Amino acid sequence: MTEFAFRGAHGDNLPTVRLQKVVLDHYKSVTHGELVLPCGRRFVPYGEQSDILGLYGQNGSGKTALIEAMAVMMALMRGARVPPVYAECVQQGQPSARLAFTFELQYPDGDVRKFVYAFSLRAEPVPEADRDQGHPDNPFFRGSSRVCVFDEQISVMGTFRGEQRKLQVLLDSAPERPPFGPASKAKYFYRRTPEKDMTLSVSRALAQEMSRSFFFSEETLRLFDSEGEDMYSPYYQMLLEMQFYARYYLFVLDTKSAGMIRLNMYLPIYLPAVRLRIDADSLLKIDASLVPQAREMLARLNTVLGSLIPGMRLNCRQAEGREEGTLLITACRGDTEIPVQMESDGVRRLISTLNLLIRVYNDPSVTVAIDEFDAGVFEYLLGEVLRTLQHSGKGQFIFTAHNLRPLEVLNKESICFTTANPENRYYRMKNIGRTNNLRDVYFREILFREQDETVYAATSTEEIAAAFHRASPFGPQP
Amino acid sequence: MAKRSKTVSGKRPRKTVVLALVEGESDKIALYPVLRRLYGDEATHLCFATLYGEGGDLTASAWVTPGNIERRIYTQCIWYNLEQDHIYPKDLTEVLMFVDLDGAFCPDGAIHAYVPDPAVYHGTRNCCEYHPTHINAVFPGEIADRNRRKSANLRHLAGLSRIRVDSRTVPFSMYYFSCNREHFLGQDPNSPGRDKTDLAHGFADRVTAEGDAFLRSLCGDAFCSGGYEASWQRVQEGLSSLEPHSNIGLLIRRLLDSPAGAGGGEGEEEEGTL
Numbered sequence: 001m002t003e004f005a006f007r008g009a010h011g012d013n014l015p016t017v018r019l020q021k022v023v024l025d026h027y028k029s030v031t032h033g034e035l036v037l038p039c040g041r042r043f044v045p046y047g048e049q050s051d052i053l054g055l056y057g058q059n060g061s062g063k064t065a066l067i068e069a070m071a072v073m074m075a076l077m078r079g080a081r082v083p084p085v086y087a088e089c090v091q092q093g094q095p096s097a098r099l100a101f102t103f104e105l106q107y108p109d110g111d112v113r114k115f116v117y118a119f120s121l122r123a124e125p126v127p128e129a130d131r132d133q134g135h136p137d138n139p140f141f142r143g144s145s146r147v148c149v150f151d152e153q154i155s156v157m158g159t160f161r162g163e164q165r166k167l168q169v170l171l172d173s174a175p176e177r178p179p180f181g182p183a184s185k186a187k188y189f190y191r192r193t194p195e196k197d198m199t200l201s202v203s204r205a206l207a208q209e210m211s212r213s214f215f216f217s218e219e220t221l222r223l224f225d226s227e228g229e230d231m232y233s234p235y236y237q238m239l240l241e242m243q244f245y246a247r248y249y250l251f252v253l254d255t256k257s258a259g260m261i262r263l264n265m266y267l268p269i270y271l272p273a274v275r276l277r278i279d280a281d282s283l284l285k286i287d288a289s290l291v292p293q294a295r296e297m298l299a300r301l302n303t304v305l306g307s308l309i310p311g312m313r314l315n316c317r318q319a320e321g322r323e324e325g326t327l328l329i330t331a332c333r334g335d336t337e338i339p340v341q342m343e344s345d346g347v348r349r350l351i352s353t354l355n356l357l358i359r360v361y362n363d364p365s366v367t368v369a370i371d372e373f374d375a376g377v378f379e380y381l382l383g384e385v386l387r388t389l390q391h392s393g394k395g396q397f398i399f400t401a402h403n404l405r406p407l408e409v410l411n412k413e414s415i416c417f418t419t420a421n422p423e424n425r426y427y428r429m430k431n432i433g434r435t436n437n438l439r440d441v442y443f444r445e446i447l448f449r450e451q452d453e454t455v456y457a458a459t460s461t462e463e464i465a466a467a468f469h470r471a472s473p474f475g476p477q478p
Numbered sequence: 479m480a481k482r483s484k485t486v487s488g489k490r491p492r493k494t495v496v497l498a499l500v501e502g503e504s505d506k507i508a509l510y511p512v513l514r515r516l517y518g519d520e521a522t523h524l525c526f527a528t529l530y531g532e533g534g535d536l537t538a539s540a541w542v543t544p545g546n547i548e549r550r551i552y553t554q555c556i557w558y559n560l561e562q563d564h565i566y567p568k569d570l571t572e573v574l575m576f577v578d579l580d581g582a583f584c585p586d587g588a589i590h591a592y593v594p595d596p597a598v599y600h601g602t603r604n605c606c607e608y609h610p611t612h613i614n615a616v617f618p619g620e621i622a623d624r625n626r627r628k629s630a631n632l633r634h635l636a637g638l639s640r641i642r643v644d645s646r647t648v649p650f651s652m653y654y655f656s657c658n659r660e661h662f663l664g665q666d667p668n669s670p671g672r673d674k675t676d677l678a679h680g681f682a683d684r685v686t687a688e689g690d691a692f693l694r695s696l697c698g699d700a701f702c703s704g705g706y707e708a709s710w711q712r713v714q715e716g717l718s719s720l721e722p723h724s725n726i727g728l729l730i731r732r733l734l735d736s737p738a739g740a741g742g743g744e745g746e747e748e749e750g751t752l
Contacts, residue, residue, distance in 0.1 A: 443564040447523050448493045458519065462510035462526070466686075469507075469679045 015105035016046050016365045017245040018396050019070075020114070022101055024425070026094040027121075028065035033425030035066065038413045039104060039396070046106045047364035050393035052386065054410060055400045055426075056442070057418030058456050062425040063400040065089070067371040069099050070252045070398070076119065076149060076213035077246030079221070084211070085256065087123035087145040096122040096150075105158070105241065113158030114167070115242055119213070120151040147211040150175075154215060160234050170235055173214050179204055180214070188233040189224045199223055216243050245365065251356050252369045267341060267348050270356050271297065278329050282339035284316070288325035298329075301354055308350060308381060309333075314340065346376030357385065360395035373399035383409045390414065407439040417442070419453040427453045493523045494571040497648075499555060501529055504678035505576055508659065511685040512693065512726075513574075516733040527559040529575075537577060537631045538624045544634035548642045556643060567644040574651060574729070575635065578658035581613050582628040583719040589618040589625075608657045608667040610721055629714070636710040651706065656713055656723040664722070690734060697727030 020040035024030045038044075039051045055063045068089060075082045090097045100118035107113075123145040151174055157167035170188075172181045179200035186192055203219040206212075214220060221243070224236055251270060267278040276294070278284050286294055295316060302313040311333050319328040329340045331347070340348065356368045374382050383405040389397055390410055407415055412432050419427045429451055432441060446456040496517055500506055506526045513524050531539030531554065542550050560567065581588070592614040594605060599616070604624060606615040615621040632652075635641075641650035661667035665677055684692055701709045701723050709725035712718060 440564050447495075447563060447565065448569075450490050450492055452490070460510070460524070462506055462514075462524075465507060466510070466679065466682055470683070 013107055013109055014244075014365075015107045015111075015113070015241055017242070017249065017367070018044075018051055018104050018106075018365075019367050019398070020102045020104045022066060022069065023099070023118075024062075024065065024069055025098040026091040027069055027097040027099060028062065028089050028091065029060055029422060030062045030065050030425045031091065031422040033062060033066075033418075035416060035426040037396070037398070038411075040102070041413060046108070047394055050360070050389055050391075051396040052390050052393075052410060052414045053398045054386075054406045054415050055398070055418065056402070056404070056407070056415065058420065061418035061420065062422075063418055064255060064371050066426075067252060067254045067369050067398070067400060070101075070369045071254050072121065072147070073099065073101050073117065074246055074250050074252045077117065077216050077242055077250070079213065079216045079218055079243060082121075082147040082149065082211040084126065084146040086121070087147045090121060090123055096120045098151075103242065103245075105238065111159040111161070113156060113160070113238065115238055116153075116155040116167070117242070118151075118153045118155075119149050122148050122150070124148045148208050149211065149213060150208060152214055154239070156235065156238060171215050171239075173204060185235070188231075188235045190227050190231065196223060215239065216246075245367075249363070249365045250367045251359075253353065253356075253371060255371045268352055269297075270353065278340060280341055282329050282341045283319055283322070284327040284329055286325050286327070291325060291327065294327060297355070300358065301351070304354055304358055305351065308354075308385065309347065312347070314351065344376070346378070349376050357389070357397075360389060360397045361393040362395070364394040366395035367398070368395065369398040371400050372402075374401035374403035377403075379403055379405045382406065386410055404439045404442065407442060408437055412436075412438055417455045419455055420457040421453055424453055427451070427455065429455075491521070492569075493521060495523045495525055495565055495569045496572045496574065497525045497527060497556065497560075497570055499527050499529050499551065499573065499575040501535060501576070501578060502674075503528070504674040505659065507675065508678035508681045509576060511682045512730070515685065515689065515693065516730065523565075525559065525563060525565060527555045529555050529577075535580075535628070537635075538580075538582075538628040540627070542627065542631060544630055547631050547634060548638075551641070552643055567646050567648075570643055570646075570648045572649050572651075573641050573643065574653065576726075577632065577652060577654050579632070579654050579656045579713065579719040580628070581608060581657050581717075581720040582625045582632060583714040584613065584625065584717050586618075586622045586625075588612045588717060588720070589615050589621050591615060591618050608661065608720060611717060613720070633714070636707075651729070653726045653729055654710075654713060654724060655726070656718065657720045662722045662724045693730050693734065696724070697731050699723055699725070699727055701725055702727035702731070 018037070018039045020037055022033075022035045022037075024033045027033075035053075035055075037051060037053050044051065055066060057063055068086060072082050072086050072089075098118065098120045100116060103115045103117070105111075105113045105115060124147075126144060126146045152171070153169060153173070154171040155167055155169045157165055159165070168185075169182060170185050173179075174181065177183070179197050180186075190196055200220065200223065203217060203223070204214045206219065207214040207217045210217075216239070221240070224231075224239075253270070266280060269276040269278065276284060276286070284294065298314050298316055305312055305314065313332050315330045315332055315337065316327040317330075318324070319326045330337045331340045331343045340351065343351075353370060353373075356366075356370075359366045360368050377385075382401075382403055386406050387409045413428075415428075415438060417427050417429065418425055429438070429441065429445065432438060442455070445451055446458075496513070498506075498509060498513060500509060506528075510524065510526070517524065529536040529551070531537070531542060531550070536542060536550065536555065537547070556573075560570075588611065589606075590612050592607070594607075594614075594616055599605060603617050603620050604615075605617075606613050606621050613621060632654075635650075635652050638650050638652075640647035655662045658667050660669050660674065660677055663677075663681060666673075669677060701712045701718075702725055704712070706725070706728055709728060713723055713725070
C-alpha cells in the first residue's frame with residue numbers, strides 16, 4: 001500500500017508514532033540493556049516538541065548495537081527481509097537474542113496507545129550456493145548465516161475509542177500456539193477456519209525461512225485484509241499503522257551504510273522510502289520523467305545546505321553524451337564547481353543525511369536514527385544542528401557520537417551513556433544539576449566514578465605509554 | 479566487575495586524587511607503577527604534573543625564591559594540569575613531589591671547571607657532569623648560583639607539611655633522588671635524555687614484574703632510617719647530595735605498612751584553608 005493510498009483508506013486519524021523504549025538482551029556486546037527515550041520519561045503532547053537522544057560511551061560498549069537493533073526492527077516492521085549481516089549479532093554462547101521496542105501512538109482524536117513489539121533472533125547457517133548480498137548499502141558484507149526471527153510478540157495498551165485497556169498480548173508466535181496466539185484475540189484479525197490457519201502456518205514457516213516478520217509479512221496482512229470491512233478492528237489498524245510508520249517515517253542509518261560514503265563507492269541520498277545513489281562519477285541515474293522532481297529535491301536540499309556550509313550548493317545538469325535522466329551532480333562554492341564525489345567526507349555525509357534531518361525538523365511522526373552522526377562534521381556545526389533540532393524541530397532523532405559538544409548544548413535528558421557493565425548497558429547520569437555542564441560532569445565521572453555504573457573502563461596515559469614502549473619492535477621481546 | 483560499596487546517599491564514595499609533581503616525562507614513566515602499586519587504583523586517582531621553570535627545573539629557576547615558590551608551583555605547574563582533567567583543588571588529598579638534588583647542597587669547592595667534549599657540548603651555560611665527589615662545570619659560577627637558589631627553595635619546601643593549592647592547603651611531602659634518579663638506581667647519572675626514557679621504562683617494568691619485593695629493596699637507603707625531617711637534614715651535609723641516596727623508602731614504607739594500604743597524608747582529617 002502506498003503512502004497516498006494508506007492515507008486515503010485511513011482518513012485523517014493517523015497517529016504520531018514515537019519510539020519510547022528499547023530493551024536488548026544478548027545482542028552484540030549487550031547482555032542486558034534498557035534505554036528509555038525522553039518521550040518515555042514524560043508525556044509530550046502530539047507534535048509539540050522534538051525528541052532527541054544522543055548515546056555516548058567508550059568504544060565497543062553498545063552504541064552501534066542500539067542502532068543496528070533498530071535497523072533489524074525497521075526491516076521487520078516494513079515486512080522486508082532482515083539482511084544476513086545481522087545474524088552475527090547474537091552474543092557468543094547464547095542461543096538467541098531478544099529485542100523489544102515500545103512505541104507510543106498519539107491520535108489526533110486524543111487516544112494515546114502503546115505498541116510493544118518484541119522478537120527473538122538467531123543465526124542459521126546458509127549453504128554456500130544460497131549466499132547473496134549482505135547489506136542493501138554495502139555489498140561487501142556477506143555472511144555465512146542468515147537471520148531467523150521467531151517468538152514474535154505484539155502487545156498493546158492505551159485508550160481505544162475513549163476506553164482504557166491494560167497491556168495485553170495481541171499476537172504471539174510462540175511455537176506452542178500455532179499459527180499464533182492468544183486464541184481469544186484472533187477474532188480481531190480473521191474468521192478462523194482450518195484452511196486459513198493452514199495458510200497462516202505456511203506464512204509463518206516462510207517468514208522464518210526468509211528472515212522476515214510473520215505478523216508484518218505480506219502474506220499474513222493480505223489474509224487479514226481479505227476479511228473485509230466488518231473485520232477491520234482497531235488492533236488490525238494499529239498493525240497497519242505501524243507498518244506504514246516503519247516504511248515512511250522511520251529511518252535507520254547504521255555505519256555499514258556510512259562505509260560506502262567513506263570508500264567513495266557511491267553517495268546515497270535518503271528520501272522517504274527511496275534511496276537515490278550518486279555513483280562514483282557523481283552521476284545520478286533516474287527515470288527521465290523524474291528529473292523535475294530530482295531538481296526540486298536538490299533545491300530543497302540547497303536551502304539548508306547553504307545555511308550549514310555557507311556558500312555551498314548542489315547543481316545538477318544532464319551529463320553530456322549520456323542517455324536522458326543521467327544527471328551530473330556538482331558542488332559549487334563561489335566560482336568553483338567540482339563533482340560532488342570530490343567533496344570531503346564530512347560534506348558528503350551531510351548531503352547524504354540532510355533530507356532526513358529536514359524531515360525530523362518538520363514532521364512530528366518521523367524517527368531517524370543515525371550511527372556516528374558526528375563523523376566528519378565540525379564540532380561547532382554539530383552543536384548548532386542538534387540545538388536547532390532540539391529547540392524548534394518536531395520529530396524524533398536518535399544518534400550516537402563520540403564528539404562531546406552535544407553534551408553541552410542538548411538537554412540533560414537527551415543524553416544517555418553506555419556503561420562498562422554488560423548487564424546494564426544504558427545509563428543516565430544521576431544528580432545532574434540544572435546548571436551543570438554535562439561534558440565536565442562526564443569527564444569527572446570518568447575519573448571519580450561516583451555514579452552507580454562505571455561509564456568508562458579506566459585507562460591511564462602512563463599505562464598507555466608503557467604499553468607502547470613494550471610493543472616496540474626494537475625493544476625486548478614481550 | 480567488583481563494585482565499591484555505596485554510601486548512605488546512594489553515591490559511590492568519591493575517588494581521592496593524589497597529585498605527583500615530577501621533573502620530567504621519564505619520572506612519570508618510572509614513578510607511575512610505584513605509586514599505582516602503593517595507592518591501588520580503586521580508591522585513588524593519580525595525577526602527574528611536571529615542574530617546568532625557566533631552564534627546565536623550577537626549583538633552580540631564576541626569580542623563584544622560598545617566598546614565591548608555592549605560588550609558582552600552583553600557577554605554573556598544578557593549575558593547568560588539574561584543569562585539563564577537570565579536577566578541582568578540593569579533590570586533592572595529597573601532593574607528592576619528587577626532585578633530583580643534582581648536588582644542590584654540595585660546597586662550592588666541589589664544583590670544578592672543565593672543558594667538555596666539543597662533540598656533546600651545545601653551548602649551554604649550565605652544562606655540567608656529576609661525579610660522586612665533585613661536579614665538573616663549564617661555568618662553575620653558574621652552577622654555584624644555581625645550587626644556592628635550588629638549595630634555599632628545597633630547604634623551604636622540605637619544611638612544609640602542607641602546600642597551598644589555590645585557596646586550600648593540602649598535605650605535602652617531598653622526596654629526593656641524589657644526585658638524580660638514574661644515579662640512585664645504580665645507573666649513569668649523566669645519561670642523555672633519550673636514554674633516560676629507556677631506563678625509566680626498564681625500571682617501570684621491574685616494578686610491575688617484581689612488585690612489593692622490589693619496592694622494599696628501595697627502602698634500604700641509610701638516610702631512610704630516621705624520619706622525614708632527618709632524611710632531609712642528612713642529605714644536606716657535605717657531599718651527600720652527590721652520592722646515591724633517596725628517601726623515597728619513607729613513602730613506600732608508610733604506604734605498604736599502613737593497614738589501608740593507601741590514603742592521604744598525615745594531616746588528612748583537618749581541612750586547612752587560608
